[in-house]
Amino acid sequence: MxxxxxxxxxxxxxxxxxxxxxxxxxxxxxxxxxxxxxxxxxxxxxxxxxxxxxxxxxxxxxxxxxxxxxxxxxxxxxxxxxxxxxxxxxxxxxxxxxxxxxxxxxxxxxxxxxxxxxxxxxxxxxxxxxxxxxxxxxxxxxxxxxxxxxxxxxxxxxxxxxxxxxxxxFLLLSHGSVIHNGNLELLEKTITDMGFNIPDQLNALEFAMEIIKPLEDLNPNSYLTIxxxxxxxxxxxxxxxxxxxxxxxxxxxxxCCDSLRHIEVMSLCLRFWEIIYRTKQLFLARSMQAIVGGFGLGSVFLQVKTDEDGIAERLGLFAFSLSFLLSSTVEALPIYLQERHVLMKEASRGAYKISSYMIANTIIFIPFLLAVAILFALPVYWLVGLNPSFTAFAFFIFIVWLIVLMASSLYSS
Known part of the structure; x- marks a missing residue:
């Protein structure tokens, strides 16, 4: 093929x-x-x-x-x-x-x-x-x-x-050359005319595979029939x-392809949502991971000081947080690998553009990843004792959200 x-x-x-x-x-x-x-x-x-x-x-x-x-x-x-x-x-x-x-x-x-x-x-x-x-x-x-x-x-x-x-x-090929083109009766006649007898336990096509070399040597014009x-x-x-x-x-x-782009994106969003809804346990585990990770890091760096030693501790907190957030998206990799074959097949058929797939993926996952960022940031931010202002807290959530989004993009690219 x-x-x-x-x-x-x-x-x-x-x-x-x-x-x-x-x-x-x-x-x-x-x-x-x-x-x-x-x-x-x-x-x-x-x-x-x-x-x-x-x-x-x-x-x-x-x-x-x-x-x-x-x-x-x-x-x-x-x-x-x-x-x-x-x-x-x-x-x-x-x-x-x-x-x-x-x-x-x-x-x-x-x-x-x-x-x-x-x-x-x-x-x-x-x-x-x-x-x-x-x-x-x-x-x-x-x-x-x-x-x-x-x-x-x-x-x-x-x-x-x-x-x-x-x-x-049937079209019988060998090394890129046509050695038979026609119905089964014609193939049987060709084999018989060559002096071979087809065994009872084999059909003509199976036997032709066994005598492929003699069929190749035969003049194509003597057996090629359209x-x-x-x-x-x-x-x-x-x-x-x-x-x-x-x-x-x-x-x-x-x-009208460009005007129908929104149909592609909407259909893909709906399909993403169906899959997410049916893998609730995976996303529940992701949420629990964020909560446990937030409380774990918060308890390790509990109420850090505001002096020079506190600065070093804060740098350690941010390094551990970055490492945790980047590695927490690995469980989504099997799902993407599973979808990748479907994506490549459908895109090659012209079903939709890859850009539409990425847009729909982003639309569906951005709210979920924001929820994960909030679940992680809430315990770690207040247990560590960072800047108590709402603006600083919102900015911290935004940074965590961007990191999680970037990590998910890395595993989906």
Missing amino acids: ATFLEGVQIDEDDTKILYLNDHPITNPIQLRRICGFVAQEDSLLPLLTVKETLMFSAKFRLRSMSSKEKEERVERLMQELGLVHLAHSYVGDEETRGISGGERKRVSIGIDVIHDPLILLLDEPTTGLDSTSALQVIELLSSMARARQRTIVLTIHQPSYRILQYISS TDTSEQGPYNMPWQAEFEAHQVIDDRQTG
């Missing part, structure tokens, strides 16, 4: 043009609009439900639709994916109990077909799944291709015979009208 993606990748500074059914694809935004890509690894937020995951994808990718239309699109998609009964189940991960691996893969597929792309690319969608789940995923993709009349391209290694029945055409495009089956429907419709939508959305 990586080799294939390199072939369809568009560089804005490149003079080469990619054509789709005689229509030029001139920019990456246009390509993202008509293509969906499902990576091998499922990059999902474990603390969101299945429906929430798809709804946020709809908010990012279907900005021109009303909220009701997005809701209806998600409901239909969950019905198509067989996820209706799991709508309110957490996606989960290794630490959080959630849906199964096959169901997670269906959610990943749903995220990248929410905008109904003309082409869907999948990188080894059956990897890591048991045989039953793998078959269910391939059955789903086959039914989607026929029902939506879309082209679906996937990479797969050693598929079972049952899986092969749902795939209409499917006749005159047959208007479910996989090669005329795309011109739909392609132009997608292009019009893409041009319209490109023009």
Whole structure:
């Protein structure tokens, strides 16, 4: 799949043009609009439900639709994916109990077909799944291709015979070269014509992997066959009208991107809040840490003197406070690392800008970090006996808040 993606990748500074059914694809935004890509690894937020995951994808990718239309699109998609009964189940991960691996893969597929792309690319969608789940995923993709009349391209290694029945055409590659392009019957005929007998325990594709060298040595023109495009089956429907419709939508959305920035930020703020609300124990621990740290440092530097020795003690207090505040944000690192994969995937799909993500992150976390700063400053400031004026106390809180905010930014960058 990586080799294939390199072939369809568009560089804005490149003079080469990619054509789709005689229509030029001139920019990456246009390509993202008509293509969906499902990576091998499922990059999902474990603390969101299945429906929430798809709804946020709809908010990012279907900005021109009303909220009701997005809701209806998600409901239909969950019905198509067989996820209706799991709508309110957490996606989960290794630490959080959630849906199964096959169901997670269906959610990943749903995220990248929410905008109904003309082409869907999948990188080894059956990897890591048991045989039953793998078959269910391939059955789903086959039914989607026929029902939506879309082209679906996937990479797969050693598929079972049952899986092969749902795939209409195979492209066999070796060292970047095409050694077969066509249906399974054509591959069987090619192998037979070469004088090989396919063992009963293997299908033609598995056996082709074992005789890959003879297939490479064969003259490509003797076996490379392109499917006749005159047959208007479910996989090669005329795309011109739909392609132009997608292009019009893409041009319209490109023009209003700046005016819709607030939608990105609001949606991301809502998603951040959902995740924070469901990790209350982590933030409760953060608050308790601030309180205990404040009382601990305050008791160590209890009522410092105002003479020269007191100045040295104050410097020690500030040094210990700085060290404590900078290290107190480490527990947030696993959450960010978990979200980073989702951020990179969604940003690469054009779902939102990274700057929107950072703005939303700041909006949500600033009030919380201010509360943490106050919980730390209250005991330590008055136990140590610093300047009793309200202005000085407020300035101390402000400095603590900036330090905590800076520390959080360091672990999130």
